[in-house]
Amino acid sequence: MKDPSQVIHDTTVRLLRKAATVLPKEIEEALKAAHAHETDETAKTQFSAILTNIKLAATGVPMCQDTGIMIFYVKVGDKFPFIGEIKDSLAKATRKATADTPLRPNAVNPIIGGNSGDNTGKKIPWINWEIVSGDSLEITAFPKGGGSENACILGMLKPGVGLTGVKKIVVDNAISYMGKACAPNIIGVGIGGGSDIALKIAKQQLLRPLNDKHPEPEVAKIEAEIMEAINATGIGPMGLGGKTTVLGVKVDYAMRHPASLPVGVAIQCWAARKSTAIISKDLDVTYLTHPVEGKK
Amino acid sequence: MTEYHLTTPISEEDARKLKVGDIVYVTGEHVYTARDEAHERALEMYEKGEKPPVDFEGSVVYHVGPVAWQKNGKWEIVSAGPTTSIRMELFEDEFLRKYSARIIIGKGGMGAKTLGALKEVGAVYCSFTGGCGALAAKGFKEVRAYLWDDLGMPEALWVITAEKFGPLLVTMDSHGKSLHDDMDRMVAARKADVYARIGIKE
Numbered sequence: 001m002k003d004p005s006q007v008i009h010d011t012t013v014r015l016l017r018k019a020a021t022v023l024p025k026e027i028e029e030a031l032k033a034a035h036a037h038e039t040d041e042t043a044k045t046q047f048s049a050i051l052t053n054i055k056l057a058a059t060g061v062p063m064c065q066d067t068g069i070m071i072f073y074v075k076v077g078d079k080f081p082f083i084g085e086i087k088d089s090l091a092k093a094t095r096k097a098t099a100d101t102p103l104r105p106n107a108v109n110p111i112i113g114g115n116s117g118d119n120t121g122k123k124i125p126w127i128n129w130e131i132v133s134g135d136s137l138e139i140t141a142f143p144k145g146g147g148s149e150n151a152c153i154l155g156m157l158k159p160g161v162g163l164t165g166v167k168k169i170v171v172d173n174a175i176s177y178m179g180k181a182c183a184p185n186i187i188g189v190g191i192g193g194g195s196d197i198a199l200k201i202a203k204q205q206l207l208r209p210l211n212d213k214h215p216e217p218e219v220a221k222i223e224a225e226i227m228e229a230i231n232a233t234g235i236g237p238m239g240l241g242g243k244t245t246v247l248g249v250k251v252d253y254a255m256r257h258p259a260s261l262p263v264g265v266a267i268q269c270w271a272a273r274k275s276t277a278i279i280s281k282d283l284d285v286t287y288l289t290h291p292v293e294g295k296k
Numbered sequence: 297m298t299e300y301h302l303t304t305p306i307s308e309e310d311a312r313k314l315k316v317g318d319i320v321y322v323t324g325e326h327v328y329t330a331r332d333e334a335h336e337r338a339l340e341m342y343e344k345g346e347k348p349p350v351d352f353e354g355s356v357v358y359h360v361g362p363v364a365w366q367k368n369g370k371w372e373i374v375s376a377g378p379t380t381s382i383r384m385e386l387f388e389d390e391f392l393r394k395y396s397a398r399i400i401i402g403k404g405g406m407g408a409k410t411l412g413a414l415k416e417v418g419a420v421y422c423s424f425t426g427g428c429g430a431l432a433a434k435g436f437k438e439v440r441a442y443l444w445d446d447l448g449m450p451e452a453l454w455v456i457t458a459e460k461f462g463p464l465l466v467t468m469d470s471h472g473k474s475l476h477d478d479m480d481r482m483v484a485a486r487k488a489d490v491y492a493r494i495g496i497k498e
Binding site: 057 | 319363376379380426427429431432434450482487489490493494495496
């Protein structure tokens with residue numbers, strides 16, 4: 001019998017290492033396409049550096065020195081037998097991956113100062129729990145860099161400004177941070193719910209496949225409009241000019257209070273790192289974003 | 297867009313040749329990392345009349361908090377992409393005047409105070425592509441020292457021997473030109489068109 005804690009631990013260590021060193025295929029493809037699409041000389045130099053960097057990193061080196069603050073999205077089946085083992089295993093795996101990859105220690109105490117040195121500490125790694133029906137466990141490692149995180153915002157708009165006001169706050173934000181969030185970016189937008197809910201939804205959008213569209217045509221249209229508008233700014237990769245400022249804009253919503261129109265805006269840098277695996281009730285592991293070679 | 301291969305220490309004359317849009321690769325022993333705290337400490341030492349542990353004259357100062365580890369007793373920088381430079385705007389002009397560094401590297405550009413100092417001193421600001429930590433580390437042949445380690449790994453003063461470290465894109469030069477300022481103006485000029493796409497008339 002396999003040890004469930006060990007399986008969750010080992011799986012998570014691999015997820016963290018892969019996330020830091022190998023971009024999901026679809027992101028790399030999008031960056032290659034953007035490189036081909038650019039005509040601006042400066043933009044070309046930026047994309048060519050990014051693509052070379054991706055190649056070098058894939059040998060096992062963190063692609064960016066900011067290996068992020070540790071965030072997990074966990075979908076746990078209501079019949080998954082080892083729910084109690086998850087939390088500890090994720091924290092232990094974070095420590096191990098920090099030492100072995102290596103990852104930069106990025107967990108700082110905001111009250112008394114000091115870096116924990118191992119990427120864990122109070123409430124970190126942060127785990128977004130979701131209970132789903134089923135008997136398996138899905139873990140997504142989502143290390144989030146500080147530069148792009150600093151460009152995230154929340155707007156508590158007056159409902160009267162409507163969807164135009166929603167689009168405006170997203171576009172204005174992109175213009176205000178220019179390339180500082182390591183463009184080209186992926187932008188997640190959450191509308192409604194409440195202040196915390198809007199930001200939660202916004203960040204969850206960053207987990208969506210890059211080439212999908214929101215299933216509701218009205219929302220898909222907002223995504224397309226914002227993307228086109230931001231790419232028309234000419235901000236370009238790293239804010240140094242070019243056609244590609246965003247690779248994707250993903251929007252979702254919750255019902256809102258009649259008096260509120262919260263808008264959360266989550267910004268992801270081009271190094272859109274994530275890695276997902278599913279662990280079955282029998283402790284078989286399937287890696288989704290970073291499959292083990294020779295295995296499906 | 298001219299490509300330059302420079303060896304440190306870099307002369308004022310060489311630095312003044314560089315123009316916005318040029319690409320630079322740096323080789324040599326005068327390559328240092330410095331973020332907020334290292335800048336602050338270097339300036340404090342100057343005020344007190346103390347000599348910093350390295351020679352900043354003609355040097356390359358890189359805004360970065362690297363990932364490093366020790367292998368067989370020797371430090372190795374694994375990943376070292378640039379951090380946001382504007383935080384160092386508080387210190388950079390004075391740092392340039394006092395220590396005559398010739399190339400400042402980071403991301404996102406810097407402000408008017410730094411641009412003025414670049415002109416005065418004869419230095420440039422180069423952008424290294426954000427997030428390209430593995431590529432930057434490839435240009436670091438050797439870590440010679442890990443100084444001011446009491447500041448912690450990201451804020452410390454790392455002393456590096458570089459070999460073809462780049463591509464560094466000159467985005468602020470000693471002639472008063474800043475690509476970052478140009479970009480701000482260009483984006484502002486496009487704003488009406490951008491807004492029209494989301495149904496806003498200005």
